[in-house]
Amino acid sequence: xxxxxxxxxxxxxxxxxxxxxxxxxxxxxxxxxxxxxxxxxxxxxxxxxxxxxxxxxxxxxxxxxxxxxxxxxxxxxxxxxxxxxxxxxxxxxxxxxxxxxxxxxxxxxxxxxxxxxxxxxxxxxxxxxxxxxxxxxxxxxxxxxxxxxxxxxxxxxxxxxxxxxxxxxxxxxxxxxxxxxxxxxxxxxxxxxxxxxxxxxxxxxxxxxxxxxxxxxxxxxxxxxxxxxxxxxxxxxxxxxxxxxxxxxxxxxxxxxxxxxxxxxxxxxxxxxxxxxxxxxxxxxxxxxxxxxxxxxxxxxxxxxxxxxxxxxxxxxxxxxxxxx
Numbered sequence: 001x002x003x004x005x006x007x008x009x010x011x012x013x014x015x016x017x018x019x020x021x022x023x024x025x026x027x028x029x030x031x032x033x034x035x036x037x038x039x040x041x042x043x044x045x046x047x048x049x050x051x052x053x054x055x056x057x058x059x060x061x062x063x064x065x066x067x068x069x070x071x072x073x074x075x076x077x078x079x080x081x082x083x084x085x086x087x088x089x090x091x092x093x094x095x096x097x098x099x100x101x102x103x104x105x106x107x108x109x110x111x112x113x114x115x116x117x118x119x120x121x122x123x124x125x126x127x128x129x130x131x132x133x134x135x136x137x138x139x140x141x142x143x144x145x146x147x148x149x150x151x152x153x154x155x156x157x158x159x160x161x162x163x164x165x166x167x168x169x170x171x172x173x174x175x176x177x178x179x180x181x182x183x184x185x186x187x188x189x190x191x192x193x194x195x196x197x198x199x200x201x202x203x204x205x206x207x208x209x210x211x212x213x214x215x216x217x218x219x220x221x222x223x224x225x226x227x228x229x230x231x232x233x234x235x236x237x238x239x240x241x242x243x244x245x246x247x248x249x250x251x252x253x254x255x256x257x258x259x260x261x262x263x264x265x266x267x268x269x270x271x272x273x274x275x276x277x278x279x280x281x282x283x284x285x286x287x288x289x290x291x292x293x294x295x296x297x298x299x300x301x302x303x304x305x306x307x308x309x310x311x312x313x314x315x316x317x318x319x320x321x322x323x324x325x
Contacts, residue, residue: 002195002202003202004204005202006191006248006250007253008250009210009211009252009253011210011252012252012254013029015257023239027271028275028276029268035057044208056282060115110136124202127292132205135206145190146183177213182209188235191238215256218260247271249269252265252266
């Protein structure tokens with residue numbers, strides 16, 4: 001039996017409540033508290049490490065700097081040291097934005113070893129787990145998947161702009177939308193493959209597609225509504241793959257409305273007990289571990305019958321047709 005966790009960046013409880021999204025609400029759902037960064041709004045860079053560790057950003061140490069940029073690799077660290085000495089705050093922030101837009105620098109690629117080196121445990125440590133694309137928990141820094149590659153090469157489709165609402169602009173919002181939804185499809189398809197493999201107790205897959213759409217859809221709200229509708233269908237595909245005893249948990253790090261992060265996250269689950277005691281992003285790890293302790297989730301490879309084999313092959317064909325396998 002498998003517990004599948006889908007980390008859906010910016011899944012907003014208010015927006016979910018405004019539509020018919022049975023697969024984004026599942027059997028039970030609730031709004032939960034999140035944590036603001038130094039910029040005054042929740043930060044992806046800080047919050048996914050919080051979700052997998054149960055620690056606040058100050059405790060796990062992956063925090064935004066005063067300029068609002070997560071200086072997390074040699075290029076950005078060097079830029080930060082120079083900027084701290086010679087540049088005014090406003091210009092420093094713009095240079096950080098330029099680096100993240102125009103280079104392959106990525107603020108969310110802290111390697112897995114960071115946690116062990118700093119004596120920090122995670123939800124993945126004591127179980128057979130498959131983490132997929134978790135920001136700031138990179139299993140192999142030398143490998144990327146298609147979602148990450150798409151995000152790195154967006155160019156003018158997604159540019160940081162401190163003067164724009166939400167801090168981003170897009171030269172072509174429609175093309176950008178298609179790319180973001182492709183990103184979401186990739187990560188959820190990978191979750192389906194891991195679920196069908198039944199070699200893990202915990203499958204935890206993250207996608208940023210919904211967050212990215214929300215940042216540029218402030219003047220085209222129909223794009224954000226469409227993203228919720230499509231994501232509901234994508235999650236429905238994962239839900240359909242659940243076997244007896246498998247459970248599904250959705251978790252977000254914050255909401256997003258009118259281009260700006262909101263101060264509320266959400267959870268949803270196929271079993272109401274999974275979310276009953278989650279009040280904050282700091283409670284998610286404890287809830288996952290309680291479910292793994294409460295129910296036998298020891299990995300057991302599924303013996304495929306003809307129906308399972310056909311379904312598994314269909315998922316594989318979809319990935320092959322999209323060029324991901």
